[in-house]
Amino acid sequence: MLHLVQSRPGLAKCKSVVQHGDDVVFIGDGVVCAEPIADCRVFIQADDAKRCGVSVGEIGKLCSMKELVELVAQHDQSASWR
DSSP, X not given: OEEEEOSHHHHHHHHTTXXXXXXXXXXXXXXXXXXXXXXXXXXXXXXXXXXXXXXXXXXXXXXXHHHHXXXXXXXXXXXXXX
């Protein structure tokens, strides 16, 4: 499953249901609360990170809009967390 996290409250909701092997992408203002999530691949939308002045470091992998579209296409299910 793909989880799109857009805020700190959204992160809390996401963490309550995320499962081993899910992918999590921090987008929009959600990039400011990006953090590693155990047993999940974590991505941070590159343009949003740059806009918000967020340094990725060890949190996850930057992804372009093209890569985000590819992630969405790879998953049968997705959830957006605001």
